[in-house]
Amino acid sequence: MSKTVGDFVVRRLQDWDVRHLFGYPGDGINGVFGALNRAEGKIDFIQARHEEMAAFMACAYAKFSGRLGVCIATSGPGASHLITGLYDALLDHQPVLAIVGQQARNALGGQYQQELDLVSMFKDVASAYVAQASSPAQVRHLIDRAARIALARRTVTALILPNDLQEEDYEDPPRAHGTLRSGVGYTPPRIVPAEADLERAADILNAGKKVAMLVGAGALGATNEVTSVADRLSAGCAKALLGKAVVPDDLPWVTGSIGLLGTEPSYDLMMECDTLLMIGSAFPYSEFLPKEGQARGVQVDIDAGMLSIRFPMEMGLVGDAGETLRALLPRLKQKSDGSWRKTIEHNVRTWWKTLQDRAHQPAKPVNPQRVTWELSPRIPDRAIITSDSGSCANWFARDLKMRPGLIASLSGGLASMGAAVPYAIAAKYAAPDRPVIALVGDGAMQMNNMAELITVAKYWRDWSDHRWIVCVFNNEDLNQVTWEQRIINADPKFEASQRIPNVSYSRFADLIGLRGIYVDDPAQLGSAWDQALASDIPVVLEVKTDPEVPPLPPHITLEQAKNFSIALAKGDPNEVGVIRGAARQLLETVLPGREK
The missing domain is CATH 3.40.50.970 (Thiamin diphosphate (ThDP)-binding fold, Pyr/PP domains)
Structure with a gap:
């Protein structure tokens, strides 16, 4: 033929x-x-x-x-x-x-x-x-x-x-006018900024007394370089969501995620710095970056089109993150670990204690923060973690501690629902010997992810490591949007759009030949994770979580406080639960008559 x-x-x-x-x-x-x-x-x-x-x-x-x-x-x-x-x-x-x-x-x-x-x-x-x-x-x-x-x-x-x-017979292009004869192959080039630009960037960074760093997906693979530059500058380092795996969270100067899903130390870092070094990040929310005129800026990105579009940078360096930081490092002067670094490390220690306290606050029935808090110390080495969009992304961003060797990602720029399970399936083809964990809300599961569990049932026996877990936060609510309605739009929860059916995801897993585990008691969470991670077949871990635990932003503005009060005044369908959940998460500052 x-x-x-x-x-x-x-x-x-x-x-x-x-x-x-x-x-x-x-x-x-x-x-x-x-x-x-x-x-x-x-x-x-x-x-x-x-x-x-x-x-x-x-x-x-x-x-x-x-x-x-x-x-x-x-x-x-x-x-x-x-x-x-x-x-x-x-x-x-x-x-x-x-x-x-x-x-x-x-x-x-x-x-x-x-x-x-x-x-x-x-x-x-x-x-x-x-x-x-x-x-x-x-x-x-x-x-x-x-x-x-x-x-x-x-x-x-x-x-x-x-x-x-x-279906036609294939023919190579003839050697004739009007035809092309192409070839195969591509090797990435080594892209490093010009010497003069590196010198200028170093001068800006050396002059700073309070240096903040922000890393994104473009800095993945440059962990050592990011760490060396941060130590040389005595800087704190915040992470965009797609850069969560760039530096581990056990480093005392790593402030964690930034933005609406971010941390208080990251917010403080940006509001108080005098110099910003941004590396490989397209983080979109400029309000969480330093105020214009507050700080000088240096940015490193492989794409010149991404330079200085979030913050007016004084110097933009076009280059690969690792190569550029290696070239920049000898030009940077060692700063002492003075009060700036000490303040950052104090804020980080306090924040982790705050997250621990929040995760262990009572809820009806399970506090969603507790789900990822219990997972963190149990994450297997070399695991790949995926998250969906929605309120589960808050707990992925804040409560999950990254260690060296872990990989994590989600739909970043698009922030689409329904990506976590297909991401987790693809992870098994990119690295079949790595354990994989997906964090998913019940809205995304009902939208399209339940069907992809059938894909897992079809293929999992082909994977060299069978550890594949999807954790479903079942709260019968499109929770992120519900809280956005309250805090951003000053509207109470709209039941018709927000409430979704209660589905037994764990029983569905059992039905198609996977293993289902159901948890509605926070005391059982740790052992449930242990069972899931020890399973020799893929697992759906379904946790019945409380929708009234608010995904707190790192800073509550007066406008957000007023909107929340207005929403309650309009009559939220679960007003008592909302107030209870908010108060327990230290959100009492947004109630009427209180300002921050």
Whole structure:
């Protein structure tokens, strides 16, 4: 049998070191799936329950492996379903290639079934490169360019293959005018700022007496360099959510997360510093950074387009985080561990004690903070932790202590619900020997994550380490939005939009061959985590948590206090529980007549 275009696509992906494809089949992409079958497992296909989940998996695979993530879907709705997960990759700067089918070339333009203008549809999310193939000889350079651009620019690309083209005999492009003969391969360059720029940045940092650092996903892999610079400058270091694993939380000057989901020490660090060093972060909330004019700024980022868009930096350094910090370090003068560092370390110690106290406050029935607090000391070495968006992300951000060797991520720039379980599945293909833990709210589970437990049931026996746990915070509430309604919009909880059905996630796990554990007593949490982590099959740990434990921001403004009071005055459906929960979490300062 002659080699088809579909066969060539699979072989070329192999040449680009692609070993996993996440997706869902359909007649628009059958030619490539037939080729995958003929390739006899040289590329492993992982069948998601929905194309959106496949795109999340491709994004997470890129995050956890450092390789190109690839998702594949059929034409029409299969292609359109990928979009949300692809935006997750775009906003978190991950290299992902989407391969989608299209209707036969002769039918295009005739309003054929499942015919969509896919080039236009993908033009935003895959703005760096999207192309539709029209001839066999064209496919070679389309794959090569899509893969290389995704890797080089750390972005999303898309390749559209009409279904009839996939079945045609493949031919290399002829050596003729109007043809291209492309090649395979990409090695990241060494990008370091100019010497003069490094000197100028060092002068700014050396002049500072109270240096604050903020690290994001761009600093992953530069832990040693970040630590050395922080010690040289006697700085404190806050972490954006995607940078949670950059530096471990046992370092006394690491203040933890920043922003609405952040910590008081991080807030104080930014409000009191005179110099800010930001490394590889696109943290969006400028109100949590120093006030303009308060501090001088230096920023390091591989993408010049990200420089000085959150804070007016005095010096922007375009370069790889690790390489740039190594070049910068010899130019930095050693600062003494004076009152600034001592204040930071005192604030951090006090904060961890505060979190411990909050986690152990009584609740009805389980305090959600206690869930992650009990997990922290039990996290296995080399574990990968994923979190969904929503109130569970607060407890992931604040209460979970990172150690060296741990990896953690979530949907950052997009902050999409429904990413934690597909992320956790992809983690097992990026690193099958690592234990994986996902933290998920019940809203995300009902939205799309329950179905992906079926994917786990299908594949878990293939994983070398069977430790895979999803912890569901079951509070029957879309909790983050409920509290946003109260604090930001001055409205009481809207039952029609916020209350969700009570579902037995643990029993569903049992039903499909996984292990379910249910907890509604805080005293059982520790042993439940121990059982889950010791299980030889994947586990759904369902915890019945209290929706009235507020996800406190690190600083309560007067406007937030007034809004909360107004919301209560309007008549919240669970007013007594809201007041009880807020007071127990030291939120009494936002009640009427009190200001902070």
